[in-house]
Amino acid sequence: MAPEDAEPNDRNPWYLLLLIPVVVPMLVFIYNDNEPRLFGFPRFYWLQLALIPLSVLVTLAVYRLTRSPADDTPTETDPTVDELGGE
Template identity: 45%
Template sequence: MLDQQGRRRRWARLLFIIPLVALLWVPFYSSGSPELFGFPYFYWYQLLWIIFTSLITAGVYLFETRR
């Protein structure tokens, strides 16, 4: 049986589903407009999710290793 800390860790790991769903839903970002600094939406959307995913990963890591 999981204790309270184990349940919190499980909920923190569920944050990884957010970028998975956002990037697997291709029809949402498969267009070329709007552009940002000359980059089509398709590219800057994915690049933005690289940054968001690394922040989510760092947050979950810090939560998991915290005592």
């Protein structure tokens, strides 16, 4: 089977990291308190806002760890091929 004919592997273990942004906000005991306060905001609010960059970083890490080198090569349907001198 040629690499072009291969099906994408959705069972990559790196995808398990995507459970972090899903599970951590469900752990209510982490932020179920008023103290400590950050700039006057109770823990619930600033921790919820802190989870946004965490989710972005985890998603970015999984994307970078799971993309294949073939994703970086331009194809004929890619509009940037003409700019690079392709036909």
